[in-house]
Amino acid sequence: MTRYVIIGSGVAGVAAAEAIRSLDSSSPLTVLSEDPFGYYSRPGLAYLLSGELDEKLLYPYQAQDYQRLGASFQRGRVARLLPDEKRLELDSGEAVYYERLLIASGSQALRLKLPGAELAGVHKLDHLGDARRLIASARRGRTAVVTGGGITALELVEGLAARHVRVHYVLRSARYWPNVLDEAESRIIEQRLQHDGVVLYHQSELKEINGKNGQVAGVTLTSGETLRCELVAYAIGIAARTELAQAAGIACQRGILVDEYLRTNLHDIYAAGDVAQVYDPAAGKYNLDSLWPFARQQGWAAGLNMAGCATAYHKAVPFNVTRLAGLTTTIIGTVGSGADEDVLGIARGDSETWRQLPDAIVAQDGFEVNRLRLMLGEKHILGAVVMGDQKFSTLLQGMVRDQVDIMPIRARLLATGAKIGDILAEFA
Amino acid sequence: MLKKLFTHETKRRTSMVKGQVTPDPTRCVQCGICSYNCPVSIDVRRHAWEGQPVVHSQCLTCGECVKRCPRGVLKFELTNLFTEAGR
DSSP: OEEEEEESSHHHHHHHHHHHHOOOSSEEEEEEETTTSSSSOOOTTTHHHHHOGGGGGOOOOOHHHHHHOOOEEOOOOOOEEEEETTTTEETTEEEEEEEEEEOOOOEEEEEOOOOOTTTTTTOOOOOOHHHHHHHHHHHOOSSEEEEEEHHHHHHHHHHHHHHTOEEEHHHHHHHSSSSSSSSHHHHHHHHHHHHEEEEEEOOOOEEEEEEEEOOOOOOOTTTTTTEEEEEEOOOOOOEEOOHHHHHHTTSSSSSSOOOOOBBSSTEEEEEEEEGGGETTTTTTEEEEEEHHHHHHHHHHHHHHHHOOOOOOOOOOOEEEEEEEEEEEEEEESOOOOSSOSOOOBBTOOOOOOGGGOOSSSEEEHHHHEEEEEEEEEEESEEEEEEEEEOOTHHHHHHHHHHTTHHHHHHHHHHHHOOOHHHHHHHHH | HHHHHHHHHHHHHHHHHHHEEEOGGGGGGOHHHHHOHHHHHTHHHHHHHHTTTOOOOTTOOOOHHHHHHHHHHHHEOOOOOTSSTTT
């Protein structure tokens, strides 16, 4: 018998619990959750906001799934971790003992630091609680100001627009998501937003949120311009929740440092998901990822390791699927360039490796909303952006991952006016 | 032109009739839109979590889940159910 404890009921924690149970069906397993709503799809909050989803559908686990897992889900915030005694102290004063511990405490939204940020009507989108408050606020508000440069900010814009709120979108950069999208892609997204009535403000920042009786009444931009609004929503980046680990003497940088077996520097303590900065032996460095599927994979690997089956986590090719202004978009491998202008810290949907741009040539083919962009290296496809029709994304994901030699088609891909879709389809 | 249009439509319909819905779990974030929109209440999301095709006696292959998935997780894949061998 081994006593397992998992801190965090997000996807990394749940995947770890499933992995432990796949090897050990009888040992006691406790999942400690600070979130009053337990395990739900946090990426799904965007669709809850847009009205495409009912709240009760956010929960992937049904009663029988919890029963099958045979874990005890306990609500509580861990105040202290005492590694020498293998003991956790909860806020309530209760002690929880472990033999193997997983820290999967995730990340949280960075707070807006501006005069007026504490006013009622200022929102972030981190938890279900935030989403509920925002939706309630959107019922009352007619106009919103949204700020932030990444995927979550766009989800806020789209969700509020879908709820018939007039949205002013304030962007620090000259166009939407310039470190990942190229100019044409940014423009496609922006035009679609404008079509839905969103007003964009480029190279602009909030200077102050103005209030009246403790409520948001408007904002002042750095340009001096003022906008009237009843609510402000922001998504300016996220930070790993490492406080607990740091206080316990676990090695941390931007996240909790773990080796490829998801082990921290302290015996019997593991970390996975948004909070973990995982060593990649191929690159010789620690990566911090903030994507849901990677969190699941890390959690699964951590669980197997905790239950005694040594399993290395190998980071897949950076890969993200999202929906931008209604267009399903897959971003594979290396596509970005330069530093992120608009997102502080680590952006949701962003991955460090995208920023390390080797010499590459961009070949593209596109029409209205279906668009394909490839980043070609000397012999391989290094990255791709697939917007709209997703027919090519699985194929390209494989070609990037397996470093398929594209010499037979490279010249044709680069030819002026090349139908890159047709060439790829034929090559595959 | 017209012929091409029909060929495309025929292909699409054939896939829907003869195919089954298969997920790519690496794209899925378990949001539940697929299950929410299934007219016969199949828990499509659970299939996506487990990486299993939606082999379900009640599946109408109507394509609602495929169409509504915001992340392109689901697609129709042809099966050999209706080929000579499957008859």
